Every structure is written in structure tokens, then in C-alpha cells.
Amino acid sequence: MNGLVDIFATYLYGLKFIAIGLALMMLISGLDDLFIDIVYWVRRARRAVTVYRRHKPMDYQALYEPDEKPLAIMVPAWNETGVIGNMAELAATTLDYENYHIFVGTYPNDPDTQRDVDEVCARFPNVHKVVCARPGPTSKADCLNNILDAITQFERSAKFAFSGFILHDAEDVISPLELRLFNYLVERKDLIQIPVYPFERKWNHFTSMSYIDEFAELHGKDVPVREAIAGQVPSAGVGTCFSRRAVMALLADGDGIAFDVQSLTEDYDIGFRLKTKGMTEIFVRFPVVSESEGNQPRRFLQRARSSNVICVREYFPDTFSTAVRQKSRWIIGIVFQGLKTHKWSASPTLNYFLWRDRKGAISNFLSFTAMLIMVQLVALWLYQHLWPDAWQFLSIFTGGPWLMTLLWVNLGLMINRILQRVIFVTVYYGLGQGLLSVIRLFWGNLVNFMANWRAIRQVIQHGDPRRVAWDKTTHDFPSVTGETRALRPLGQILIAHQIITEAQLEQALMNRIPGLHLGGSLMLQGVITSTQLAQALAEQNGVRTESIDAWEIPVALIAKVPASIALRYAILPLRIERGVMVLASENGIDPVSLAALSRKLNCEVEYVIVPRGQVVTGLRHWYARYRGQDDRSLLQTAVKEGWISEAQSEAIWHRFVPHQFLFAEVLTTLGHINSSAINALLLRHERSHLPLGEFLVKEGVISQETLSRVLSRQQELQLSMQTLLSEAGLTTQQMAALEQAA
Template sequence: MEAAALTPVDWMVVIHHELFLFAGLFFLLGTLDELAIDILYAVGRLRGQIRTPRIARDCVEGRALGGRAAVIVPAWQEHDVIGATLRHMLRAWPQSELRIYVGCYANDPTTIAAATRAARGHERVRIVVHSAIGPTTKADCMNSLYRAIQQDERREGIDYAMVVIHDAEDMVDPAALPLFDAGLASAELLQIPVLPMPQAGSRWVAGHYMDEFAEAHGKAMVVRDWLGTGFPSAGVGCAIARGRLAKLDAQNGGTGPFDAGSLTEDYELGLKVAQDGGRTAFLRVRGEEGHLVATRAFFPHRLDTAVRQKSRWVCGIALQGWDRLGWTGSPLDGWMRLRDRRGPLAALVLFVAYLLLLLTGALMLAESLGAARSPGLTPVTEMLLLANAASLLWRALFRAGFTAMEHGWAEGGRSILRLPVSNIIAIMAARRAVVQYLASLRGSMVQWDKTEHHGHPSVGHQPVGQQATA
């Protein structure tokens, strides 16, 4: 049939076939990539090299530290949550060796006031007001906190052993600080899992974070740690040796250890430490009662705020990361960076897959009206269809299992139903991320695109460990 004789329905059949091949092949490549991680995880578990040890919380929580610790909490327009965060942190971590540095901006008086009220009567909290007009970037705010730490060290003649990074809404685990302290003997950067909390009013949007973090911090990061490749810091629940921060500061010409021009300084931090030869460790530990030692937090509960947050991740990791970090390291490091940067391509493939669903429905309707005839499946397309159907089932069951492990089987079941929500957010975030990246190439200033926080995880939830309720 000549091209000129093709009807609109014929063109739909041709486009449907080509899109099917495109999506099917890339889904198959993604399947093989994920299957490799699954196999490595299974091998590590069977060999006993990947495991989640148990600790007696009573013997760990509140234990004195071997050195001084500084916690830095950057805060821009966080008046709704910063008070609850500080009060919880002071209860959960009563160690006298700890000092909390909260970074605020002079043009954000409500956050300063909320932090000041929560810190009243506590010598272990210092409010640091940034000299710049906010918002700058989160990394820039953390650099101002680092300079405050340096000033205190010089003025008081003290030395910090580690710096712990947290966000303004985090609910810390009482056992985390002593574990960080002990872990510094063998690593310069330590990361514990992040555990998004369920939100009754947002089972689908906020809930999809539970699914993604359960699998990422239960499997992918664990495998990366086992393989010895660099893994990205989560930006919360992360401890770094004071000496390593000084080295990063020197590499940046004394401007601070965190790159103020990066949208995802947390992601880059872990990779830079590993790239410079520093030892990193992902600490996955449970208490004797079975609760994971993790940072608990609320994530965005609305579609628009979830898209905004994830677009920053995609832009900073997949697009800026390519420019800023390149592909240095071992072949294993290259594989992991490729996985980190696949977000825009994965979103494109997902978009094509949903477009295929619409085209399939339209062609079925046309066939029922006698306007078209189904071209049928070729051996190649049939193989792709079966392979991807099996892959979808495997991935859904795997995700449900990891979600159920942390949040119960009810949430594990919901995780399967939340897969389309996760995919739609990924597609929308990738589109926005590409726009952001192109704007940055034209010289647009990078600013702190902060996450909106709906409530605080310490409200209405039973804190983990005894110290949290002291």
C-alpha cells in the first residue's frame, strides 16, 4: 500500500506498532537492569553479606558519644514544623555532646520566631541567621551553618567529630545518633534509611513515597553499599566526619563543603566522598521490637507539590549530575550513575506506554465499527508483550513486599494500585525538570525550591523508642 493511500486509521496502526516496539524494547532493558539488582540482592542475602542486624534500644538510646556532634537544619519558611522538629530532636537525642544549628534568613521572621520559642531554655540549640536574603539554595544555607560551626570551634576551643544533616520536618530516631557515633570508626559518611509516614488524607500521592523509599532503601542502596560503589546521600539522616567536610571545603576554595550551585547537593555529597576515596556506609538496623532505625518524615500530599519536589530531584540528579559529576569511577560506578540518570528517559517511555493504551482503545473501537482490522502480533511483539507483562507483575510484587515489610500488608497491597500514580508524577516531573534545566543553561538563577510540609510526623504517631517520649 502506498503512503498516499493510507487512511488516518492506517496511520494509527503504523504509529501504534512503532511506539509499541520503542516502549517494549526500553521496558525490557529496564527489566534487565532491575533484575540484575534483584539477583545481587538475593545473592547477598543468601550469603549473609546483606543483612539487617538487630540492636537492643535500651543499650543504645541516650548513650554518651565518643566525640562532639553538630546537627545542621537548614530552614526557609518552615515555621509550621521547625518547632516540633526541634522539640522532638532535643528529647530523642539528650546527649550533652550534641549541638543543633538551625539556619534561618533575616527575611523569614516567622521561622526565626518558631525556632527561638522551641529552643528557649536549651543551650544545645543555636539559631544562625543567614546574611543573604532568602531563599538562596539549601546548600548555601548549609554552608552558612558550617561557618557557624567553624566559629564555635575557634571561639570555644572545641572540635566536632561529625556533622549530621537533617531537614526541618524530620522526626529523628533515638538510636540513630549513637549508631552514627559508632560508625565513624569505619566510615566517613553514614546514611540511615528514610521512612515516609502514611497520611490518611493522601493515601495515593503521599503514599507512593512510602513504596519508592521502602524499595530503594531496602534493596537498591543496600546493594550499592555491598558492592562498594558510591551511593547518594538522602540529605537527611546522614552523618559525615568533620575532617571530610574540611576537605570538601578546601576543594571548593573555602566557600563551604556544599556546592551552592547544585539543586541536589545531598545526592552529590555521597558520591563525592566515595570518589575521593572516603569510606561510606549505609546503616540498615532494626530495634529488637522490629522497628527500623530510620528518619521519619511527611512528604508532599498534593500532586502539584510532589511534582515540584521530584522535578528538582530529576533536574539535579539526571541532568545537572551529568554535567557536574560526569562518568568517573569503575564500571560498577558507571552503571549506578546510569541508573540514577535514567529518570527523563524512563518518563518518556512511560508516557509512550500510556499513549499506547489510548491508541489501543481507539483501534479497538475502530475495529468494532468495521473501520480497521487488527494487524495482530508478530513473534517479536508477542515476545515483548509477554516479557513486559511478566516484568510488571514481578516489579509490582517486589514493591508490595518491601512496602509491606515497613508499613504492613494493607499498604503493600495499595502499593500495587499506586503504581500509576507514581508513573504519572514521574512523567510530569520529568517534563518540568527539562524546562528547569534549559532555563539554567540560559543563566537562570538556581533557588531553593523547597518542599511544602503538611503537618509533622510527631503529631498523631507513636514515636519510636523510649527517649522520644521522655
């Protein structure tokens, strides 16, 4: 027994020196963290008594002032079946922005994800599938490079350029005003990063809940201080927007390759590369607090401005193994690959934050080792005080005053660390989660320790950190809708209802009339009627169909829809039912546009599809910016003069209406402008007083010659009222009298 006691006493003696060395290293790390805390709180207090006393914080309404610039969202997708549809649906229904496109990177050996993305693309015209050149999974950087290549090809074909390029994962839930914030800043900043706040799970899900603690403090305090001191912001890989200037510089620097394919943290890598090029980076915590949001019930000590910032939300890994895998990838990329890629710079401030990034490889071990020592000492204390006739051992912390001072200082630094964590978790998630973060601190230390150990083992195994393969972790996505529904082809619907035969469809496809879509071409060829076309389109889009007379719409209802909106979306208001405005359209309205209409009209909307020409003639009557002759008044005058009968007038009108076509349809169908580009142009045209054709010429999108050709083709496709009246027997003199009266 005495031998065991001697061995244990010797062990405690050795543990003393380990603890002293550990305490010294923890002092250095703790003082480092304390410095960040002091800078944050001093800076916050100084701004409160200086800047914010002279200037009120910017109101979120200012984000609506700039025109919507085209933005591209890049989403890598490997084994993401069932997720992309949810993301597109959520974006379409919640994003307060229209001028964006989502490019989803898929792999040739992942047919399930490809099939899912194809269905989403059918419903959402602003979602585009990209198939990577190599089978997956490659690295995230490789997938992003493929997406960027597809974007540049898209820009060339669409003849327009994106202003910003945004990184997101398929599982991200995007704040409604995120794109407006990027749109506001992208011309002045080259890298824009917004906070990431993980979704909560049940309190006992310690693994995923430890992420909320780390991100709350990192994006609430550490990164803002880093930006203020060094002017450098690490991308989080999601919620990051790059300016066009930044992306073009990265492409030029990498000879057409923007992202480092050997890096496991390509987002972190790019932040430094852009900084060395002298580009501006910003971390934005932008609160959106309206009167209604400010009065909403909140958890105890949860702050309205902190909990309503524009941010990215997502679920993080919920199992121990997946969290270890993800964090080990971060450690390899930031610490080991970063040491090889980003040497110490000439900037002391930048080197300081490089040190902070890399000290995690040490501090994770320190925290875990300190936790093990504490567990042992607590167990020893319990043994000595609760066990009868227990052996009493000297404390390993006996020594001079310097050792006690060191221990007390470290205790104070530890209490400060815990307090800081509680504060930043509380202001976003409430006091309950803030207090639980103290318990989760120990579990988080264990996850980080195992991740560190795995990272070191992988680096040793491969001999070079840049050879470690990409190890993708899976996330959950909050359920927002049911299954995504792809649109059935119009031709198949017409065949299913026995309106046309397969031979007629094949003939129509081979001989489609230039300037018209398939449906309009079939109608103009006399194969189907405008009513049959409307019914097929309604079935394709899952809405109702009806026939309208635009002249019977009440003036008060027309006044509720501004001309810019009616002309932009080619819609007419029909009625308001139970607070829902029913709109008429001749074609399907995609979910993004439907959500935008609801926001712009400040009410819930739904739509019906009406036969060809009924909306076009109504738009010309109610909303045309520059009115020409009124075709309906020509008919009415001819009837009044007794030159044609009421029956003739009715027949002429029913023949005239289906043969009226929108300028934008003819323009895009002829291939002068990509259908995706026309949406961006129509958004800009909303604020112009020029006709669309003149606006496009002024913007340099098309030439005057092209405009003349398109207008000429539109006239060829349309039936003119003069032609129909002449066929009804009106003389040249009578026609001249009608036109003079009009």
C-alpha cells in the same frame, strides 16, 4: 466514515512501531532492574546461610558502649515558623542521646522564623540560631555553608570539636537511637546514611502515598545493593552523617565552601565527591527489636525487623503541583547537573549506577508513554467487544515470534517490578499498603512524567542546568506539643514581683560578681535572698519551689540515683510520687537533660527548684567522690561540746548554705569553658573517677594554672565553716580540736 477508519488504521500502524521501540527500551530498563533484584535476593540468601548462621545480628544495646561524642545537626530553615520548636521538643523528649547541638540556618529577611527560633533557643540550650549572610531563599547548599561556618566559629569559642555533622530538615522525625548509631560508626565511616520512610496519609492521598512506595523499594533494596557493589552511597539530604574528616576535606577542597551552592541536589553531589577522595560510605539498615517491640501487634505480613529500623520519618508533599516541583528539582540536580558535574568515571561499577541515576530522565517518559498506549488499547478492546457492529482492527502486536517473545518477557519483567514494589512496601507498612502500591504505580508515573517535563522545560529556559534556582517545597510536621514557650529573663521576673527595682537590676548587671550568674550575684550582694531567687527561677522554668534538708533524704532513695548522675546534673532525689521521681535542683533543667534523666533513672521524673546551696551541700554529703571535712559535723560537734548553742548552730548553717557554689558554675561563668562545651565534658566525666577539675586538666581542656585560679575563686566566693565558727567566738584551740575530730 471510511476515511476516518483509514486514518485510525494508519494511526494504529504508526502506534505499532512506537510500541515496538518502546518495548525494546523497556526491555533494557527492565533487565537492568532485574539485575538489581537478583543481586539483592542472592546476596540476602547467601548472608542468611553464611554470615548470620555464624554471627547473630548486632544487638542495639551495643550502641550504648561508646562514649557520647559531640554531634552537630544542621537544619536549613526558610519560612519554617512553628516547625523548629516541634522538632526541638520531639528531639529532646525522644532522642536517647544528650551530646548534640542543633544549628538552625535562618535568613535576615525571614523575621518570623528567626523569632520562632529565638524562642526555641531560650528553652533549649543546645539549639543555636544561624543567620545567613544573604537574604533568602538562596539554595539549601548556601544555607548549609552558612551553618557550617557558624559551627566552626562555635567550636573555636567553645574550645571543642564536633565528631559528626548530620543533615536534617525541620520537618524530620528522628528515630530515638539515630544519634547513637551515628556515634557508633562515625569514627570508622565518613558518610553514613539511614533509610527514609515517609509517613502514611489516608489511602486516597495518592500523591504523598506514592513516596512511600518509591522510598520503601529504594532504601529497602536499591541503595543497599549499590553500596555492596560500588561502595558508594547517595545522601538522601536527611538522615546523613558526615565524619569530621569528611567535612574538613570538603572545606579544604572548596576553599572554605563545603556544599556546591549551584547544585539543587548538594547531598547527592557530596556522595560522589567523598567517594573520589577514597572515603568510606555506608548505608545502614539497623533494626531495633526488643522483646516488647517484637511482641507488639503488627499489620499483616509487616516484619518486625524491617519495620523497626532506625530511620527518618516525615510527611512528603500531598498536592500534585508540589510533588512535581520537588521531583523536577531532583531530576535537574541528579540528571542534568550531574551530567555536567560528575563525568563518567574509570570505575565500571560506579558508571553503572551513574547510568541508573540518569536513566530516570528516559524511563519516566517510557513508563508514562506505555501507560498511555495501554489505556488506548484497553479502550479499543472494550469498543470492539462491547459496541454493537463495531469495526474490527488488527492488533498492533501482530508479527513474528520475536515480537511475542519480547512482549511476554516485558510482561514478566513488569510483573516482577510490581511484585518487588509490593514486597518492600509490605514489610514496612503492611500488606494493605503493599497492594495499594499497585494502584498508586500509575499515579506515580504521571507525577514523574510531569516532573520530567518540567525539568526539561526549566533547563531549556535557562540554557544551563546549573542556573536553575532552588525551588523549595513545603512539608507537614506531625503535631507533638503546643506552642513553644520562651523563658522570661530572671531580672524581669524579680522586677514584676517588686523584689528589685530596674535601677538595682541595672546596677547588678554592671557590677556582676565574677564567677557567678546574675541570680547568684544579686544574692551575694544582699539584694535578694536565696528563697526569692529560688521562687523566681521556679517561675521562669514553670516548676514548683520548696526548701529541703538533704540530710533527711532516705538512704534507700539516694541509692536509686548513681553518684555519676547526681553530680553530672547537680540534682538530689527527694521522693517518689505515683511512680514519678521528684528531683531537687538549684537551677532550671533543660528538656534534653530532663529526658536523659528519665532514661538513665528508668522512670518518669520531674523537678523542683530549691534555694541556693541546698543541693550543693547535699551532693557533698551524699555523693562527693573525695570527701573533705564534713561541715555539718563541725557544727554538731561544736554544739555537743557546748561551744555554741542550737540557735547559733541553726543561724550559722542558714548563713553557710546559700554561699556554696558548684565548681562548674564558677568555671563557665569566668569564661574558661563555654557553657555548651561543659555539658559535653560532663558527659565524658560521668565515666571518670577523677574530680572534675583534675579530669579537665588530664583531658587538656584547661591548664593546672587555670584550675588553681578557679578553685581559688570558688573559695573566695564561698563562706567557710571555720570562718563562721570563728565569728561565733570559737578559739583557735577549739577550732583545731574540731578539725581533728572531723
